[in-house]
Amino acid sequence: MKKLVLALLVSVSYLCTLHAQRTLSGTVTGDDGTPLIGATIKIKGSTAGVITDVEGAFNFYLPAGAESLIVSYIGYQTREVPIGDQSRLSIVLKRSTQSLGEVVVTGYSEVEAKKLISSVSVVNGVALDNTSLTDPNQMLQGRAAGLFTTATSGMPGAEGAVRIRGTGTLHAGANPLYVVDGIIVQTGNLTAIGEDYREPDACCTSDPEIMAQINAADIDNITVLKDASATALYGSRGSNGVIVISTKRGAAGKTSVNLNLQSGVTMPNFGNFELMNAEEQWNYERKVYEYSGYSQAEIDQLRPASMLDNTTDWLHEAFVNGRTHQVDLQVRGGNEKTRFFTSGGYFYKDGTLIATDFERYSLLANVDHSISDRVDLSLNLNTSYTHRHNAYTGNSWESPMLQWYRNTPMQGKINPATGELYTGTEDDWIGQVSDNFLYSSQKNSFTVSQFRLLNKLSLRVKLLDNLVFTQSANMDLINGDENKFYDPTTGVGSWFNGGLSHDYNQNIAFTNQSKLKYYTDFGPDHSFDILGVFEYQRVHWKGFGADAWDLLSPYTQTGALAGSFNANRDYKSDYAFLSYLGLANYAFKERYMLTASLRRDGSSRFSTNDRWANFWSLGASWRIAEEAFLQHTKWLNDLRLRASYGTSGNAAIGNFNNQSRYIAVPGYQGGLAIGLQELGDENLTWELSKSLNVGLDFSILDNRVGGTVEYYKRRSENVFLEGPVSFTSGGDRAKQNLAAIGNSGVEFSLNLTPFKAKKAGGFNWSLEFNIAFNDNKILQMPNHRVDSFNLGIYREGSPVRVMPLAANFIGINPDNGEMQFLQKDGSITNNLMAADRYIEFSPHPDFIAGLNSVFSFKGFTLTALFYTAQGQTYDIGVFRSLDSYGNELGGVHLKAAGDYWEKPGDLATRPKPKVGGYPGVNTHLSRSYLFVDASFIRLRNIQLSYALPASMLTKARLQKMVVFVKGENLWTITNYPGMDPEGVEWGRDNWRYPAGKSLVFGVNTTF
Template sequence: MKDRYNFLFRRTLLTATVLSAVLQTSWALSPDKKAGKMTRNVVRQLDYTVTGKVISSEKEALPGVSIVEKGTNKGTTTDIDGAFSINLVNPGTTLIFSFIGYVTKEVVVDGATNLDIVLESDAKGLDEVVVVGYSAKKARYLSSSVSTISSQKLRDVTSNELPNLLQGKAPGVVVSTNSGDPTSPARIVIRGSGTISANSSPLYVVDGNIDGSYNPVDVENVTVLKDVAATGLYGSRAANGVIIVNTKMGKAGKTEINFNNTFGWAQATTGNFRLMNAQELFDFQSTFNPRDPSVLKTNTNWWDQAFRTGFVNNHNVSVSGGSDKTTFYVSGNYYKEQGTVIENDKTGYNLRTNLRSQLTNRLTAAVLFNAQYTRDNYQNSNTLYDAYTNLPFDPAYENGAPTDGRSYPNWLGRDRENFLHSIQYNFARAKSLRTSLDVNLDYDLTDKITISSYNRANFGNGSGATYYDRRTKQGGANGGELYNNNSNNYRLLTSNRIRYSEDFGKHSLTVLGVAEAETSFIEFNTVSGKGLPAGQDVLSVATDILVSPTSYNEQVAFRKFLGQADYNYDNRYFLVGSLVNEFSSLFGKNNSTANFFQLGASWVLTNEGFLKNNKVLSFAKLRLSHGTVGNAAIPNFASLGLYTISQSASYAGVPGAQPFQKGNPDLTWEKIRASNVGFDISLWNRIDLAVDLYNKKSEDLLYQKPLTATTGYSYVWVNAGSVRNRGVEFSLTSNNLTGKQLTWETNFNMAFNRNKILELSGGAATFRPGNRLPLAAGHDMGEFNMPVWAGVNPENGDPQWEKIVKDANGNVTKELTNSYSSVQTAQSRQFTGKSANPKFTGGLTNTLGYKGFTLSAFFNFVYGNWVYNESRAYFDNDGLYESYNQMILAKGWSRWQKEGDVATHPKPIVGGNKDSNQSSTRYLEDGSYIRLRNVRLGYTIPVDAVRRIGFARANIFVSADNLWTGTKFTGPDPEASFSFEDTPGNSSIKYPISRKLLLGVNFTL
């Protein structure tokens, strides 16, 4: 069979060659051709052959290099020894040599019959081209603080959410994965939280345009912009940093088909947390309220009932290629991850098409399209909550069917619910579709002036449904409940740019002008019903409305003008300055526009005569930047006085309007003023080090201020003070071994940040008094404020707290008390000096290569943050909740049993021991951890072997995520949110993160 295919292939190739020769001969014999040229053309087309070899700059043969005759579809590839042979149409033609991981090279043949080609590795590190603002520069010439992560560095963790892939990869970029739920997003904070109530998430820029959808598999690289000189160019939405996502584009040459397939298994991690089994709980409760021993007939492990081994699938196929004029990249992706909690999963489909074409010598166009469809099934019916709280004395099944806690005669658990019964009927699910279409044009008006128009249209649709069947506890009271919601959003963006570049000897100047406009539309509605027949999850059969239907429509507009000048003298001295004027409909009519500026400078010391060609110091650069940027990340209409129209304000059956939000026409932009000093060095062309020091001050903080009920409003948006973040960042890359067979690379980064509230508006001492994380001048935004736990009284086993007492002369003393109510005062609630914000974070990756094998290990770490372990109030409560399961005491803990005992836990008493489980520093724990985030072993199959089975390249790998975590934290997982969009530093009934084992194969045709 193989011989038959080879025969057919050779015959087809011969036929194509002869046909090509005949057609070319016909063209040469056309009447307007001279006879002499006619014969010469035929001979050249049939006989002219070029041979040669392609090697790397390390003088290693490169197999599989694509070689294309420019302007034609004629091409070939190199063999295992890097050798090639190609028949040419024209001996004066140009050959294009391209290979993944190497710079594409064009070579004019000019009559040569043998060519030796050297391909240089794609620019890395200091020579890498980085997109900053609206320009692309080599990293060595930047004045800004940026971090770039290649697609290769992103692939070591399996997720379809980019933030999860960035964790620990860039200094100053803190990612918190607060849940193992695959439908739950991770949070990113860059260089500390600098806002109170406004959104603290960074801005995403995809392929040159703000926002946009993408799949991590299609990402070529990610650049994180951190200082104002870079982020400010994108305007107010970039106040919290910018993450630039560049997706893959096709390359000229042979069409390639790539298959990437990953599958594996996921299990929940439990950390240092363990729940009691029936015997352990029985023994514990017997010390203060003995149960009937008959309860030991049942020993249900509710955790095992709620959790499972999840399955992970990630399959991607892409086709890319093109000519020297037009390139294309088409990719399709399927991703499914089962959560480790039953009935919880995420499914995603993604389609991307990137097309770029040089339409004329001056005009280049790109059309980029992405469609992303997701379907989520949320864990419902209190599954996670019951897994923690249900008693092991209660049975999960009876006669092969899940028990119903409501009707089971001897159910002992407090909530009388068996989630296994509820999930048979209830569900919570959502689906969404996001599409983005880009049309980008670049036109070289002259050799020095380029005008560009980048345009994007985004469309999104989402819907969700939550159903509680009347046969379950959640739906029983109302005879079944159903909640439906639907949303549509549209976003139109146009960004028009003009760029002028000029060289004057050693001087270079680039001037940029940008005009952008964006409009967003949002539609949202919800409707619900009750009284549904069993199993009927449609509203048309509901007997009544559960909650009044709600709907709203919103429209938001942004506009921006930018001017920038970028000066370079002899690649030694660099200056850049920009001015930004912005308009936003989010702010009051008195402050809808604002102006901001950015300045940057850098000095490349190694381009000076006294350091040139230094054998040790390969590169050295000093960077400085300073500037301002606004923050507009607040809800739509935050500055306006709003009314709601509903039946709740009806009169005589007619819906009425009532005040909903107090307006503030003077609401203005939150302003960030930041400075950065950075230093980049490279030693022996092997060790790259970057150090940055920054100071970032946020003023006119946007704050949702609570109002008293007598005002008729709940809150009003105001500008309310200032906060400062200061820090130091380190990034180190070391090529420890660079041999032909053995390589070893180390990547390390670490960042320190200190946060401080400088002032609050109106001279207020504290915002949010009584909160665990109040806001007070002179303190960290994440500093805990609560009664201080003073341990256990060894005489009687009572809990103790510190009580602050002030005498008539103002002298302050501390007393020990067993009365929690006496420390629930502003005086006794103390700032602890312990913050939810970490002192430092970082990551470490080591990558070893030997022949075709690659082994990498990636650690990330967080140190100095504190986490309030709220779940202990339920599972470590000294007898308060007998109807809840309890946790096994952590190593080093003990309970008081008799007089004189020095213990960590009070005497357990029925109903609890004097409110010992109430909020205090008792449950405040060190959240520091180091985690082996990923280990990956891959093998690249030799080219000669894969070609025998019809492939150009092939790689197989095994990978493991979250193998080990070192921490003192006693909950399932120490990782808590650092973002004020959540509750930072809090761990309650937590969905633990997953440990994954994955297998994968990547191959190219």
């Protein structure tokens, strides 16, 4: 019946053009030959059109004057096909790769790239294929201009930090908002997710990253939204930028089965420093005692020759080679009515730190079904389970990251008395830490497992031909389980006679989204659409934890068999966002585009009077290339100018900061005591960012050279600062909207095709390059004050979180061997304690850049991605211990520590070492020699693949087979003396788990 109605409608529209018509028939296929079912064929300049049938065929009457067809299909490049005199056409569509003709997914809607006004970066296609990275964040680095990612830990699946166009906040979440298949999802750290912001740790946690729950192989494309016009769609929470992830979906046609198998090795990164071996250390330390006035007899007693009998290179015991495996089975298919994509994946990766690994099982099913011509249903089911042997916090006693440098190389790992590993508790153990990680990593365990369900059901109803209503419901459920076990025979476990801790938590987010979209054309030159969205998201978090110690038996696994048990953690928390959004787009002759958005958002995190805020944006773009005066410029394919201005917000500050909160403790004289625990500012409200973006896109010389230049300026106001408040408030600190931050910068992206094959299989070379400069500055602090925090300093006029001011070390005086620090007044002091501290170091890079090169010839493809960050300075904190001028004799020393002053005239870099070191050297007083440039260039990814020729495939009944070998982080150029220059967000390099390297071999087969 409905088909009849549709046929009637189509016929009616043709009635007026019935004279002089003729038939046109043909087929539409993909570039791999599969017929495309349901592809849209329109006559250019009219609304008339048909869709292809199950064979990909079409047949219709052409109106007079029809010159060409517009053929489109989701996931394929839209093509304009001239008709000429032909009556039969075979139309081949190419799969989409990023180009100006493509559709860009911005979360609530899809926009044709040529109509795009806002600033976005899209990563898809090859970049996402065959990756062996653990989470989507890592795929973006070097590929999207202006995006800077760091991992606080090299632990696979550890929480990372992603900054888009600099940091615009102080004490609120600075990570972008993540949107998966149109829905805002929970991101960041599992254990702290109930409170989506917490002050980051100084160094070294390996907290799990929720995004690692998503299998990269299931991702179709990632769009990074950067400016106000783009993020306005998420205005309330978009001020840090938005990352929109779309998973793969089904396509009508022959069912294809894809099997991806990978296996490889992981290798640690030992960086640029050398340690003394046991013998060098023995000699050095004897010297230290000698310089400190010890007698030969005393030195022989403190450092006897027997200490060299049993030695260990702890660093190389702590970081080891490992394995990685990956299996993905993906099935894609469907017909006109139903399309599906399913994927099952298994991923395993060893950490480079001993006894750490990451494992993921994932299952994805995306189904799209057309119930009728007017009603479509989409279902996304995304399930994953991850299990990690996690790394301990790097500064904790049990962590190998601490033990490798705190235990001396003169300590053997095997106890000669027993022939077994030392436990660290023996009387003859001389390590500073009474624990041997080689033993305890076998006995103890620290596991974190997470289960995630990311489900979405959406119904799309075409109310009228140009009015579409979409209703979606989404559930994002995360269950976490963290489990620590300490065996009583291990060093740390012996303190409490063995112990364990369990923590469970659940985070569940429900999102309701209703969208109404209306679009219309006023005549051939004007197109207009308007979108209204209503969205409600509610997140509930709860957690429960218990500790047990005094384990009763070596077989004890739970608190039930422990002498002492304490269930002392029990938490619940809720938050919600309610949003109304309106978005309108207008295009004139596809040349002039305007967009405007307005949204109103409420958050439960603010008091009733402060919780609502309005955000808006305006944008315009001009496709200059379409102007008549440029129509005949053959070398120019596209030229477009874009500009946008708007506001967006941030509320990632955790829950209930708008209220003072009281806790109960055992009290006075036996009564309960209830006291103020966290001071809340009831006037707390949204952070507000105002941003301007101007961009120029061009494409010339047959699209072989293209690129984008963008300038942006963002001012964030009402920035949350958890700073000191007057003690008269009853507390000492509170989160308030107090500061202002500015970020401005320039980004360039360039796409080049130096060689373009004339025919298939020829030599092709394409290059993508991007570079981004960002200037970050705190514009305003309350009362112009300077706040110091664990991770740095906030000062007006300086970038966010610069490091504590450092004393200016200018070398060792060759005459007397004293350290010299240049004072502000030009004089020199040799006392670090008294030295003026005035040098400021910034952990922010001057610029970041990425270069991706792809060569292909016949079936071979070689891709290489280089990534660089330049100009950032890191505080190499671990050198305080490794290079302590004699203060820390229990651990291991840098080989370079041996370069010290001994006699007048020596040009040395260090003073003569002595027991106890020098005043201040053992403290965290900053001095310039500990701040080092951490610029680097890294070959992030290199891959050589070979696609077997079709002739071989047909025999084996295969559609496609690609074999490849790839390496990650294989090569790094840097002068940074530490383990790894990459990924120290706040510039503090202490007790770190550096990122490793990997080399992987794989086969990707499509049946």
